[in-house]
Amino acid sequence: MRFLLDDEQREFARSLRSMLTAADTPGAVRAWATGDTALGRTLWTRIAEAGVFALAVPERHDGLGPLPVELTVAFTELGRHAVPGPLVETVAAAALLDRLGDAGAAAWLPQIAAGKAVVSLCFPAVGGPYALDPDAADAVLLVEGDTVRLARAAGPVQPSADPARRLARPLGGTVLARGPAVASAAAHAADVAALATAAQSLGLGRALLDRTVEYVGQRTQFGVPIGSFQAVKHRLADTLIALEFAQPLVASAALALARAADHASAEIAAAKVTAGEAAYAAARTALQLHGAVGYTEELDLALWIRKARPLRDAWGTPAACRARVLAR
Numbered sequence: 001m002r003f004l005l006d007d008e009q010r011e012f013a014r015s016l017r018s019m020l021t022a023a024d025t026p027g028a029v030r031a032w033a034t035g036d037t038a039l040g041r042t043l044w045t046r047i048a049e050a051g052v053f054a055l056a057v058p059e060r061h062d063g064l065g066p067l068p069v070e071l072t073v074a075f076t077e078l079g080r081h082a083v084p085g086p087l088v089e090t091v092a093a094a095a096l097l098d099r100l101g102d103a104g105a106a107a108w109l110p111q112i113a114a115g116k117a118v119v120s121l122c123f124p125a126v127g128g129p130y131a132l133d134p135d136a137a138d139a140v141l142l143v144e145g146d147t148v149r150l151a152r153a154a155g156p157v158q159p160s161a162d163p164a165r166r167l168a169r170p171l172g173g174t175v176l177a178r179g180p181a182v183a184s185a186a187a188h189a190a191d192v193a194a195l196a197t198a199a200q201s202l203g204l205g206r207a208l209l210d211r212t213v214e215y216v217g218q219r220t221q222f223g224v225p226i227g228s229f230q231a232v233k234h235r236l237a238d239t240l241i242a243l244e245f246a247q248p249l250v251a252s253a254a255l256a257l258a259r260a261a262d263h264a265s266a267e268i269a270a271a272k273v274t275a276g277e278a279a280y281a282a283a284r285t286a287l288q289l290h291g292a293v294g295y296t297e298e299l300d301l302a303l304w305i306r307k308a309r310p311l312r313d314a315w316g317t318p319a320a321c322r323a324r325v326l327a328r
Helices: 007-022 025-033 038-049 068-080 087-100 109-113 181-216 230-258 264-295 301-313 318-327
Strands: 119-122 139-144 147-150 174-178
Touching (some): 007 068, 025 038, 087 109, 087 119, 087 181, 139 181, 147 181, 174 181, 181 264, 181 301, 264 318
Parallel strands (some): 119 139
Antiparallel strands (some): 139 147, 147 174
């Protein structure tokens, strides 16, 4: 089966890519890592104006969705440009709040669609005990069993392989929703988070490969570009094949989610592990072929490299995703 974007979806991707290319995303990432969210919040507003968050919010709550395919298109570009912040968590929170069917919970949805609410989501049963960027969020949702809480605060920021992923344990707060609907709503939100993370990983891997191809065409040894060496060509080809293999899996998972197919969770898990591993391999290739310069913090490439492994493990480790696929 071939998965091709239509003209409108391709134009959406081009417009996002153009906007993000013109923005100072490396500057926003570096500032975000220090706790300065001003540049990141400005970028967040522009992303919202492009309609990205509205894709996860139903029309009855001032959104455009839910549109999983378009969401993966958007998150591929967000990953390509290493945009910081709880982007995945915000769209997953929108999916959770919508499924809860509670008026108080749904009140957040128009704000999410408009980009006025940055929301982090902590689901310890799936994503671990930490919330992403709770200090920068307007709300932190904590899912525990059959209860969703609006966390009142967060603990100290923990060290992370990616300094721009600021992790902290949320502290319990007021109950937002409770009951049997929470489990199914949370499972759906986890699927949305895993799919968006897979798309982010795909975009990240593409960016790493593009930058590496450009570099090996410029760096010379023995009077020729190192990109002409057979070993380098093979390494780049393996990286490209892994990313090309992941792309249709991400597209198929998005379609399965859009159709509410019974096998959607398994397809999302397959896409998540494949895209995550491909991006991680692209990061290792980029680091090796850039040589010593690849280790320097001054090089923007480091901002992309350091995201690969955390994204691979976020919202479903490779082992957990493989287990879900095999259990189907």
